[in-house]
Amino acid sequence: MDGVPRVPEQRRPDTGAAHSEPSTQPEPPARPDAAAGPEPSGADGQGPAAGLRFFVLGPVRARRGEEELPSGSPQQRALLAALLLREGRTATAAELIDALWGDEPPQQALAAIRTYASRLRKVLDASVLVSESGGYAVRGLADGALDLGVAQGLAAEADKARTGGALSRAREALDRALSLWEGEALAGVPGPYADTQRVRLEEWRLQLLQSRLDMDLEQGCHAEAVSELTALTAAHPLRERLRELLMLALYRSGRQAEALAVYADTRRLLAEELGVDPQPGLRELQERILRADPGLAEPSASAPEPSAVRVRPAQLPATVPDFTGRAAFVRDLGETLSSAGGRVMAVSALAGIGGVGKTTLAVHVAHRARASFPDGQLYVDLQGAGPRAADPETVLGSFLRALGTADSAIPDTLEERAALYRSVLDGRRVLVLLDNARDAAQVRPLLPGTEGCAALVTSRVRMVDLAGAHLVDLDVMSPDEALALFTRIVGEERVGSERKAALDVVAACGFLPLAIRIAASRLASRRTWTVSVLAAKLADERRRLDELQAGDLAVKATFELGYGALDEAQARAFRLLGLADGPDISLAAAAAVLDLDVEETEDLLESLVDTSLLESAAPGRYRFHDLVRLYARACAERDEWPPSEREAALSRVLDFYLATAARVYAIERPGDRTVAHLEHGGQQGLEFADASQALDWLHAEADCLLACAQQSLKGATLRRAVDLLLAAKDLAESGASSRRYETATLAACDAARAAGDAHAEGRARVTLTQVLSNAGRFESAEVEARRAMTLAEASRDPWTTGNAPNELGIIANCTNRYADGEFHLMKAIEAFRADGNRPGEASALCNLSRVLAPMGHLSRAVELAREGTEIYDELGLIVRLANARYALGIVLTQSGRLAEAMDELTEAVQTFAENRQRLWEGTTHFRIAQVHLLARRPAQAAQHAEQALATGCIGGDWMRGNALTLLGKSLIALGQSDRARACWQEALAIYDASAAPEAEEVRGLLAPLATA
Secondary structure, eight states: OOOOOOOOOOOOOOOSSTTOOOOOOSSOOOOGGGOOSSOOTTTTSOSTTTTEEEEOSSBOEEEETTEEEOOOSHHHHHHHHHHHTTTTOOEEHHHHHHHHHTTOOOTTHHHHHHHHHHHHHHHHOTTTEEEETTEEEEOOOOTTOBHHHHHHHHHHHHHHHHHTTOHHHHHHHHHHHHTTOOSSTTBTOOSHHHHHHHHHHHHHHHHHHHHHHHHHHHTTOHHHHHHHHHHHHHHSTTOHHHHHHHHHHHHHTTOHHHHHHHHHHHHHHHHHHTSOOOOHHHHHHHHHHHTTOGGGSSOOOOOOOOTTTSOOOBOOOOOOTTOOOOHHHHHHHHHHHHTTTTTOOEEEEEEOOTTSSHHHHHHHHHHHTGGGOTTOEEEEEOOTTSSSOOOHHHHHHHHHHHTTOOGGGSOSSHHHHHHHHHHHHTTOOOEEEEEEEOOHHHHGGGOOOSTTOEEEEEESSOOTTSTTEEEEEOOOOOHHHHHHHHHHHHOHHHHHTTHHHHHHHHHHTTTOHHHHHHHHHHHHTOTTOOHHHHHHHHHOGGGSOGGGGSHHHHHHHHHHHHHHTSOHHHHHHHHHHTTSOSSOEEHHHHHHHHTOOHHHHHHHHHHHHHTTSSEEEETTEEEOOHHHHHHHHHHHHHHOSSTHHHHHHHHHHHHHHHHHHHHHHHHHSTTOTHHHHSOOOSOOOOOOSSHHHHHHHHHHTHHHHHHHHHHTOSGGGHHHHHHHHHHTTHHHHTSSSHHHHHHHHHHHHHHHHHHTOHHHHHHHHHHHHHHHHHTTOHHHHHHHHHHHHHHHHHHOOHHHHHHHHHHHHHHHHHTTOHHHHHHHHHHHHHHHHHHTOHHHHHHHHHHHHHHHGGGTOHHHHHHHHHHHHHHHHHHTOHHHHHHHHHHHHHHHHHTTOHHHHHHHHHHHHHHHHHTTOHHHHHHHHHHHHHHHHHTTOHHHHHHHHHHHHHHOOTTHHHHHHHHHHHHHHHHHHTTOHHHHHHHHHHHHHHHHHTTOTHHHHHHHHHHHHHTO
């Protein structure tokens, strides 16, 4: 890919002949602070020029502080602009006449110039607009007083940063420069000089924009770039470089057919308009796309970012200060990893039984190798030994964020995330420590795959199927190493006199490092014990599992040592905390499990961290190693008394999550009757200062909350578990945890059906309906909604009675069965009103408006949508108000009231973006695109359709097909028929896969193109 276009040095305008031709080069004027002339009187904040600012990248304006200064008639503004663009140099009266009127000046041109200058002098001060040698000049301005000078400085800063490899800083500087434009430069200013400068400044703006887009692609932001490039190519159809960037962005977004179609459209346009073929760069890119050149799949390599601005993760856990032994392994692994520096990727995989010290060794080696990986180290516990191993897709999202990738730039699928991850690592030297892997399949997407990087993997299994890996089998420590480790922890003085007893201790531990460390830590913290006392305790086989010397059972024996050393409160905490599912647990949730206050809970958990039986995942969060969790549960089964306390502990944490999620729901939807219909337990839950804090909690606790719900789908906690899913529905609507949420909801339906609980099953099936509808799986969604209707009749649950027909109405609207939709939504409105559920009523009213509009009842549809909007507005439901504006925007569009529709949809999309409703944000962009297309603004329509595709939409693949269809229509209007064809072919494939009726419309759109 070509580098960033450089802005050449500005050639100063000719100051000779009175009517010299102004420069037509695309470069901007040099920065005003480089101008010749006397020392600026306002540079130090003093004098008449102090606080003066001028603007030419838009309407020509002048300000002193925040006060807008009168700039006079268009010709007077033209004079001011001409002087500002001369950077403090004097312009003669003849030159100014030429600038304002060209070859046909009025008879009194000189007098007019003098008048304009006199008026400006009164506004600005005589020392700012000076008269000399029969001409005029603007002098004494401070640095940054002219927006064009600021833009030029930022462009220079971006150029320097990019040359140094600091792409993020370069892109930020260009964004700041581009933000200075307020529409057309020198807007409304007459005269040939202004005309020339306008063209020149617009050309420079496009160069800056092109440079920034170039860097977007280098940083892997393909999806976002497509939307902007689509609009730019529509506005500037003959700029081949923009077309080239669009092709590359589409190709990297997995849209190869569209990328090739852009080339075809460009070739035809150039032939028709200019009678020429595309330039070699565009032709070469087409050929590389046709042969799927691997070099196009990732951003081109760039120099490493300077450490001051480049994100440099340092995620390695702390190495233990008393690491002992393993010298051969440390040397072998260190040499393998160091060889990766600047050459090829190295993968080392450590395998061994639990507790053998794989993680300790890997972390120690990784720290020793840090110098070979100056761009950072990534770490993750893949939880492979537990029942719920970490999802590679989730891990990749975490890694990409750690490497500086914005959330909005992280794609949805595993394959796309893995490709972006490798692209981001290209050119960097990063070490990745993948701890506790389940198998090679879990690891493969997480491998860097680029030169200069390395991966270190630990696992209980030997990964013989991990291609290219350097395999290391880690066994127990030798007796000498084990004794050395024990001595370093306990102290030479205590061990030296009882060497035989110390050997007995490490032998009883099976020479497992974790067991040795726990035993030695117990002794070190008990100054009254001798080594012999500890050895005697370990000699008692009742205190050890018989399986100490065999496989995983040795790990349990090691854990028994630590558990036996705990006091009563610590042991209870250890047992009960191990019962809760989830990758980790927050301090507040742990307090609920233990039924203690937060301070006492924190003391207990920190003491367990000290014994290595618990890990501190982050401030305020704790986690068990997966095998330790299993052991803790075994202890709970054996030791917890009465046994009912186990169920009580899980019930308390469920109540905590339910109460807190209900608070989040209530903050998001004040007045919604759903909260009143939820089951209530004995926990109060957390309180939040605002909606942002509430949503932060919900998304941070998503995995734990959903795991708790799924774990509680039985017996007395079934209904509360289902209600927890209802209260946490934002997790599905935002798109952040949709898959995990769906899994939990499916389990809820099965559990409720097995229990014969119509109340719980009805709610679970409505919730599942919403998930399926959001994904565009309408046939399955309708099946669930009809089941929910039947269950509502049996249970008489007002929540299900209102929500089930509401969902059926939504599905009917999406599948073009408007009469059915009207029937169901009237029932929903009746149910919501009977329940006093005004937000529910507003939702059904808005949905009813959408089914009435296609039936021709447009006035009634607008009236109902406005009624729903008013209810939400009155209740202060910000996000739901956005949903109502969305519905109102749609029916206004169908009524032909496009300006009103655009106002409503613009308000809605801003609210969705501010409240992290990503899928609704994308869906609203689709509706805005519809309005633009109806208003015959195809370029804007294409841009918003691209934003919908990049962001994602409610409705899943079906809605993606709609967006592609609309994008194709916009492209046809822009003369890009080949790309339109590619969009429609992709849409048709989506529709055919689900037998969607929209397929026929798309076939009709494609038919004329087949014969073209």
